[in-house]
Amino acid sequence: MRTRAPEPMGDTPAPRVSVVIPTYNMERHIARTLGCVTNQTFASLEVLVVDDCSTYTTPSIVKALAEQDRRIRYIRLEKNSNLPAVPRNVGILQSRGEYVAFLDHDDTWTRGKLACQVALLDKYPEVDMAHAPLWVHVYGNRYRGLTRLPNPAYMKTTLKTLLKRNTVMCSSAIVRKSSLDRIGGFDEDPGLRTVEDYELWLRIASKGIIKFQPFICGSYFYEPSGALSQENVGDRIAWLRISTGLLIDDPRPSSRPAMFAQLLTAPITCLACAAYTLARLPSGDRAQTFNRNS
Numbered sequence: 001m002r003t004r005a006p007e008p009m010g011d012t013p014a015p016r017v018s019v020v021i022p023t024y025n026m027e028r029h030i031a032r033t034l035g036c037v038t039n040q041t042f043a044s045l046e047v048l049v050v051d052d053c054s055t056y057t058t059p060s061i062v063k064a065l066a067e068q069d070r071r072i073r074y075i076r077l078e079k080n081s082n083l084p085a086v087p088r089n090v091g092i093l094q095s096r097g098e099y100v101a102f103l104d105h106d107d108t109w110t111r112g113k114l115a116c117q118v119a120l121l122d123k124y125p126e127v128d129m130a131h132a133p134l135w136v137h138v139y140g141n142r143y144r145g146l147t148r149l150p151n152p153a154y155m156k157t158t159l160k161t162l163l164k165r166n167t168v169m170c171s172s173a174i175v176r177k178s179s180l181d182r183i184g185g186f187d188e189d190p191g192l193r194t195v196e197d198y199e200l201w202l203r204i205a206s207k208g209i210i211k212f213q214p215f216i217c218g219s220y221f222y223e224p225s226g227a228l229s230q231e232n233v234g235d236r237i238a239w240l241r242i243s244t245g246l247l248i249d250d251p252r253p254s255s256r257p258a259m260f261a262q263l264l265t266a267p268i269t270c271l272a273c274a275a276y277t278l279a280r281l282p283s284g285d286r287a288q289t290f291n292r293n294s
Contacts, residue, residue, distance in 0.1 A: 015071070016044040016098050017114055017174070020091030022084050023105035024052040027061055029221075030105055034062070036218070037103065038069050042114040047072045048094055049105075050087035053080040085186035085196040092177075092185045100175050102197075107134065107171040109218035117174045120211060128179040128208035129201075131157065131172045132217040149216070157212045159205040162198075164249045168210070170197040172217050175204070183207055191239040199240055202248075 019037050023030055030049075037047050049062045049072065059076065066072040075094060077087060092100055099121060101114060117130045136148040150167065157167060183203050186196045204210060241248050 014096040014098075015046040017042065017046075017101055017118065018091070018095030018097035018099070018177070019045055019047045019101045019103055020088055020095065021047065021049045021103050021105055022052060022087035022091065023049055023054065023058055023062070024080075025054045025056050025058055026105040027054075027057040028106075030058055030061055031065060033103065033105055033108060034065050034072060036108040036111075038065075038071065039111055040109070040114045041111050042118055045071060045114065046095070046097060048091040049074050050091045050094075051076045052082070052087050053077055081188075083188055083190060083193055083196070085188045085192070088196075089185040089188065092180055095177060098177055100177050100180060102170050102173050102175075104171045104220075107218060107220050109171075110216070113217040114174070116213060116215060116217070120213060121174070121176065124211065126209055127176075127211045128183075129173060129175040129204050129210045130213055131168045131174070131210065132213040132215055134169045134172050134218050134220040135216050136220050136222055138222045145219075150212075150214075155212045155214060157201075157205065157210040159202065162202055162205050163246060166195075166198040166201065167212075168197070168201045169220055171220060173197075173201075179204065179208055187243070189243065192236065192243065195236045195240050199244065202244060202246060 021033065021037075026033075034047065034049070037045070047069075049066075051059060051062070051074065053076065059074065062072065062074045066074055073094070075087075075090060077090065081087065088102065099118065101117070103109065113132075117132070120130050121127055133149055135145040137145060138148075155167070161167060183200075185200070187199050188196070192199055201210065237248055240246075
C-alpha cells in the first residue's frame, strides 16, 4: 500500500501546502469537498486525493476535476485498507508542500482557512501544528453546531488538555511537513481505527507545540451511518491507552450534573467563538459556514 516518494516535477515550484484527502465511495460529496479547496484564497497548494479502492464513480469524478485543475492529484491504493491512516500516510509521503493539511472527503473549509493558518505558522516557526473549530452539522441540522463550539478565551491545546479529550478535528488540522518527518505519521494499527488522528495529536503535543485558532474554519458533517457508538469509542480509547501508555480520560458522556452545567455554559461559549469568527471572516465565508450545501 506504500508508494514511492514523488518524482521532481520539472521546473514547477513546490506548493507551500499539500492538502491530503483520503476517500472511499464518496461520489455524493467529493466534488463539493474539492471545490472548497480549489477555491481557497491561498493558492499555493496541491490536493492529493488518495482513493482506498472506491468501487463506484468517485475515481471518475476526481479525475475529471483534476483535468480542470492541475493542482489536484489522484492516487489509488493497490488494495483496500479500510484504515483511514493508510491513505493519509500515502498522501503525506507523496506531498511536496511545506505544510500538510488534512481534510475528510465529505467536510468543507471556508475560503480563508488556509490563509489564516499559514500566516500563523509562518509567524511562529516553533509551532508544529495549528487547528481551529469546525461548525458541526448533526443529522443535517446546522443549528446544532452552536453547542459544539469551544470557548476561545480558555482554549489551549496541550498534552494535558488532549488527555482529557480530543479537541482537534482532523479536517481542521495543518502540520509542518518537517514535524511529520520527525514525529511520524498516522499509526496504522487496526485497533486504533477512528482514533488514529487522536494518537497523532498526542504524539505531536508530547514532542512539539500545537496552536489553537479561535475561528470557525469549515464544516464537519456528522452522519449516523458513519458514526461509532459511544461503547466502541470507549473501546478504541482503551486500546489507545495501552498502545501509548498515557492516562487518557474516558470520552463517554459524564454525569448528568456535568452535562447540565455544559448546557448552561453553551450559549456563552458559542457566542464568544461565533462573534470572533464573524469579525474575522469575509462575508462570503460567513455565509458558507452556516450553509448546509456549501
